[in-house]
Amino acid sequence: xxxxxxxxxxxxxxxxxxxxxxxxxxxxxxxxxxxxxxxxxxxxxxxxxxxxxxxxxxxxxxxxxxxxxxxxxxxxxxxxxxxxxxxxxxxxxxxxxxxxxxxxxxxxxxxxxxxxxxxxxxxxxxxxxxxxxxxxxxxxxxxxxxxxxxxxxxxxxxxxxxxxxxxxxxxxxxxxxxxxxxxxxxxxxxxxxxxxxxxxxxxxxxxxxxxxxxxxxxxxxxxxxxxxxxxxxxxxxxxxxxxxxxxxxxxxxxxxxxxxxxxxxxxxxxxxxxxxx
Amino acid sequence: xxxxxxxxxxxxxxxxxxxxxxxxxxxxxxxxxxxxxxxxxxxxxxxxxxxxxxxxxxxxxxxxxxxxxxxxxxxxxxxxxxxxxxxxxxxxxxxxxxxxxxxxxxxxxxxxxxxxxxxxxxxxxxxxxxxxxxxxxxxxxxxxxxxxxxxxxxxxxxxxxxxxxxxxxxxxxxxxxxxxxxxxxxxxxxxxxxxxxxxxxxxxxxxxxxxxxxxxxxxxxxxxxxxxxxxxxxxxxxxxxxxxxxxxxxxxxxxxxxxxxxxxxxxxxxxx
Amino acid sequence: xxxxxxxxxxxxxxxxxxxxxxxxxxxxxxxxxxxxxxxxxxxxxxxxxxxxxxxxxxxxxxxxxxxxxxxxxxxxxxxxxxxxxxxxxxxxxxxxxxxxxxxxxxxxxxxxxxxxxxxxxxxxxxxxxxxxxxxxxxxxxxxxxxxxxxxxxxxxxxxxxxxxxxxxxxxxxxxxxxxxxxxxxxxxxxxxxxxxxxxxxxxxxxxxxxxxxxxxxxxxxxxxxxxxxxxxxxxxxxxxxxxxxxxxxxxxxxxxxxxxxxxxxxxxxxxxxxxxxxxxxxxxxxxxxxxxxxxxxxxxxxxxxxxxxxxxxxxxxxxxxxxxxxxxxxxxxxxxxxxx
Numbered sequence: 024x025x026x027x028x029x030x031x032x033x034x035x036x037x038x039x040x041x042x043x044x045x046x047x048x049x050x051x052x053x054x055x056x057x058x059x060x061x062x063x064x065x066x067x068x069x070x071x072x073x074x075x076x077x078x079x080x081x082x083x084x085x086x087x088x089x090x091x092x093x094x095x096x097x098x099x100x101x102x103x104x105x106x107x108x109x110x111x112x113x114x115x116x117x118x119x120x121x122x123x124x125x126x127x128x129x130x131x132x133x134x135x136x137x138x139x140x141x142x143x144x145x146x147x148x149x150x151x152x153x154x155x156x157x158x159x160x161x162x163x164x165x166x167x168x169x170x171x172x173x174x175x176x177x178x179x180x181x182x183x184x185x186x187x188x189x190x191x192x193x194x195x196x197x198x199x200x201x202x203x204x205x206x207x208x209x210x211x212x213x214x215x216x217x218x219x220x221x222x223x224x225x226x227x228x229x230x231x232x233x234x235x236x237x238x239x240x241x242x243x244x245x246x247x248x249x250x251x252x253x254x255x256x257x258x259x260x261x262x263x264x265x266x267x268x269x270x271x272x273x274x275x276x277x278x279x280x281x282x283x284x285x286x287x288x289x290x291x292x293x294x295x296x297x298x299x300x
Numbered sequence: 301x302x303x304x305x306x307x308x309x310x311x312x313x314x315x316x317x318x319x320x321x322x323x324x325x326x327x328x329x330x331x332x333x334x335x336x337x338x339x340x341x342x343x344x345x346x347x348x349x350x351x352x353x354x355x356x357x358x359x360x361x362x363x364x365x366x367x368x369x370x371x372x373x374x375x376x377x378x379x380x381x382x383x384x385x386x387x388x389x390x391x392x393x394x395x396x397x398x399x400x401x402x403x404x405x406x407x408x409x410x411x412x413x414x415x416x417x418x419x420x421x422x423x424x425x426x427x428x429x430x431x432x433x434x435x436x437x438x439x440x441x442x443x444x445x446x447x448x449x450x451x452x453x454x455x456x457x458x459x460x461x462x463x464x465x466x467x468x469x470x471x472x473x474x475x476x477x478x479x480x481x482x483x484x485x486x487x488x489x490x491x492x493x494x495x496x497x498x499x500x501x502x503x504x505x506x507x508x509x510x511x512x513x514x515x516x517x518x519x520x521x522x523x524x525x526x527x528x529x530x531x532x533x534x535x536x537x538x539x540x541x542x543x544x545x546x547x548x549x550x551x552x553x554x555x556x557x558x559x560x561x562x563x564x565x566x567x568x569x570x571x572x
Numbered sequence: 573x574x575x576x577x578x579x580x581x582x583x584x585x586x587x588x589x590x591x592x593x594x595x596x597x598x599x600x601x602x603x604x605x606x607x608x609x610x611x612x613x614x615x616x617x618x619x620x621x622x623x624x625x626x627x628x629x630x631x632x633x634x635x636x637x638x639x640x641x642x643x644x645x646x647x648x649x650x651x652x653x654x655x656x657x658x659x660x661x662x663x664x665x666x667x668x669x670x671x672x673x674x675x676x677x678x679x680x681x682x683x684x685x686x687x688x689x690x691x692x693x694x695x696x697x698x699x700x701x702x703x704x705x706x707x708x709x710x711x712x713x714x715x716x717x718x719x720x721x722x723x724x725x726x727x728x729x730x731x732x733x734x735x736x737x738x739x740x741x742x743x744x745x746x747x748x749x750x751x752x753x754x755x756x757x758x759x760x761x762x763x764x765x766x767x768x769x770x771x772x773x774x775x776x777x778x779x780x781x782x783x784x785x786x787x788x789x790x791x792x793x794x795x796x797x798x799x800x801x802x803x804x805x806x807x808x809x810x811x812x813x814x815x816x817x818x819x820x821x822x823x824x825x826x827x828x829x830x831x832x833x834x835x836x837x838x839x840x841x842x843x844x845x846x847x848x849x850x851x852x853x854x855x856x857x858x859x860x861x862x863x864x865x866x867x868x869x870x871x872x873x874x875x876x877x878x879x880x881x882x883x884x885x886x887x888x889x890x891x892x893x894x895x896x897x898x899x900x901x902x903x904x905x906x907x908x909x910x911x912x
Contacts, residue, residue: 112444361584465588
């Protein structure tokens with residue numbers, strides 16, 4: 024555990040996300056307790072864990088949709104837990120979220136969906152908004168689909184459109200909830216490319232929740248592993264390091280299922296944000 | 301035996317607790333909605349005009365055929381029943397007044413509101429419920445948009461504008477239905493019908509019905525949207541919230557109607 | 573939002589608004605935009621049942637409503653302001669297109685003239701609910717209320733008021749009661765008693781009974797003559813018949829005179845029915861009527877016998893010569909017993 028602390032503390036001073044003594048749950052039921060971690064700007068971090076360990080719940084707390092039982096969450100140095108309605112909205116406008124099912128508004132076309140945050144939160148002109156919308160769509164390879172309604176799109180296209188909408192205001196912080204769940208390997212691969220591309224173009228910090236080991240090894244700099252038994256973080260580090268030197272057998276065996284894929288990717292030089300000791 | 305009793309008591313307690321929770325959430329929702337409506341009054345640009353037009357169309361013209369049918373039949377049934385009774389006493393001349401007052405003050409607004417509850421209230425609940433399940437509400441919130449402003453305000457304005465208009469047409473059609481019966485059953489000519497209606501029905505009754513329909517529009521939208529926001533996290537929950545939206549709306553509408561009927565009577569008493 | 577649905581929405585709104593205004597027009601809410609004039613009256617009695625909004629009728633035609641009811645500082649005079657729809661009054665000429673052309677000044681002149689000719693205000697009951705309306709009508713003879721309108725600053729045309737029917741009625745009832753009180757009940761009763769005594773003495777006098785006895789004996793003799801007639805024989809038919817006719821004539825004359833006597837007797841007794849001696853009178857009357865009954869019964873019998881005889885003679889004229897035949901009686905066979 025002391026290794027984890029030393030590893031996170033080693034990085035730069037202003038973290039994009041900082042979680043302090045966080046306990047979350049619903050009423051009497053505690054889902055996770057006493058979480059502490061910092062996420063540095065520019066990292067791609069995956070929250071990993073078995074089903075029902077509270078990954079998505081943690082994400083929803085970090086983005087301010089639920090109030091925690093205890094502890095604090097700082098986004099770019101500002102607490103989202105203790106913020107009032109107005110401050111909360113201002114913090115929320117600094118990050119983008121792509122939800123599991125896309126969460127596109129079904130009554131709006133693709134372009135309108137992506138333009139919505141711009142219309143609502145900026146004073147940009149109509150032309151500027153149109154220009155930016157086509158930029159974002161081009162980024163996720165959906166140019167030409169502006170007037171399509173969400174019901175006309177496939178699952179992979181909806182996920183990419185959700186990415187584009189999360190990117191609408193060029194946030195420095197992005198959250199992806201299960202970006203590649205339920206997609207065929209090729210589409211999933213394409214989404215991974217999109218994530219890497221986004222980071223390359225915008226330098227954003229990305230936090231995602233996923234099960235897909237190939238994606239994790241491909242894009243993640245760091246994995247925060249949660250356990251449903253201890254209801255806390257069991258280990259924290261780069262995917263390869265956790266696979267080889269994980270704190271418990273559970274961690275090692277969880278990650279080694281993707282082992283065959285990893286040998287070709289990690290060695291191909293995926294950026295390793297967390298230096299192994 | 302004692303265990304059964306204890307179970308009953310626990311069940312009762314849970315129900316009361318749930319009732320309290322629902323009441324608190326309704327009050328919170330009302331506050332949220334009021335804030336959103338106020339925001340849209342201060343900044344009309346923030347109103348979703350496109351949604352507003354869409355819901356206007358949905359609540360008004362699209363609901364017109366069924367409203368006309370129900371209200372006309374209401375007028376026919378009412379006139380027929382009243383005619384059968386009062387014809388015995390030779391009180392035919394009171395029929396236009398009875399029909400006019402009943403439809404303008406009570407049945408017109410009430411039937412239009414009940415049709416709108418079935419058509420729009422349930423749709424609002426289902427729409428918002430589905431959005432909640434597919435995390436669209438969360439998406440709105442993380443975009444920094446107040447869901448009430450985005451989802452409730454256009455519906456509310458559309459209903460507030462359209463339901464009174466529907467009520468006006470419903471009233472007219474209801475009276476026309478009553479006239480059809482009177483003209484065919486006792487051969488009352490149109491000008492006599494109009495004159496008797498004018499004699500017996502005060503203009504204030506007409507406005508009373510329209511004012512009622514404003515209140516009903518508020519109730520239908522509030523309850524529909526509130527139940528939508530209170531939807532649970534599975535697909536069955538949408539069905540449940542739709543049902544509860546309709547049931548609670550109709551209950552509140554009838555309660556409000558009772559209250560308003562009393563209020564108007566007192567008001568007319570003052571007026572003399 | 574397609575153009576089609578926009579069109580639909582617009583059409584819907586237009587229709588609804590048109591229906592709304594048509595409804596208002598039918599229910600007559602545009603009345604309040606029509607020209608109006610005001611008329612004032614003063615009452616010195618309770619205006620219970622009258623309220624703001626009560627209707628005002630001109631000779632039964634609804635022409636307006638009560639707009640204001642106020643009490644003057646002296647506490648005994650109530651001012652009623654009435655709003656009159658000018659549309660109810662035709663213009664100078666009776667031309668059909670001149671219906672609404674009366675102006676406020678013209679109306680005021682007309683009211684002033686009408687007051688000179690006896691136009692008055694009066695509260696009337698409207699239906700059975702106790703609410704009232706104000707009736708403007710000509711009643712030059714009725715005494716106007718004793719209010720001096722010049723004491724009160726009234727800028728509207730003033731129409732004097734008449735006491736309402738209720739207060740009229742109250743006054744009349746009071747005067748009727750006073751008149752009733754002054755009637756001499758004792759004197760009436762005494763005179764009635766005297767009358768009854770006279771009647772009683774007349775009815776119980778022997779003369780009255782005698783008359784009735786006479787009538788009785790007369791009837792008996794009439795019957796005898798008829799019996800004699802039955803015994804007639806061929807020989808003395810003619811003479812007897814003549815005799816019979818003469819007898820009958822005498823009998824009828826006697827009955828006539830009896831009737832006259834009775835009539836006179838009754839006429840001379842002045843009937844007037846009041847309490848005390850009624851019982852005695854009735855007792856006598858019952859007795860008298862019983863005797864009368866007997867008499868009439870006898871007369872009836874005599875007449876019946878006469879009719880029978882005449883019928884008999886009619887059916888068998890020879891019987892006058894041959895005498896009466898014995899009647900044959902046929903007895904029907906009752907049939908076998910226990911046949912059922």
